[in-house]
Amino acid sequence: MKSSVQNKEIKELTTAELEEKLKAAVADYSKKKLNHAITPLESPIQIRDSRKYIARLKTELSNRRINNAQ
Numbered sequence: 449m450k451s452s453v454q455n456k457e458i459k460e461l462t463t464a465e466l467e468e469k470l471k472a473a474v475a476d477y478s479k480k481k482l483n484h485a486i487t488p489l490e491s492p493i494q495i496r497d498s499r500k501y502i503a504r505l506k507t508e509l510s511n512r513r514i515n516n517a518q
């Protein structure tokens with residue numbers, strides 16, 4: 449249920465906002481991964497969720513690029 453809400457929010461963003469969120473999400477993911485290597489997180493599922501969120505953002509960006517190219 450949560451991902452469908454996220455997908456709707458992602459589709460409503462502009463391309464510039466998507467790219468901005470992608471950069472922030474990648475930085476956050478890297479930070480979580482490094483912190484987890486040093487001191488394990490309470491919930492390592494956060495890392496997986498971050499990775500999936502990044503994938504959703506990248507998918508939407510690539511779909512927009514494909515649609516704009518046609």
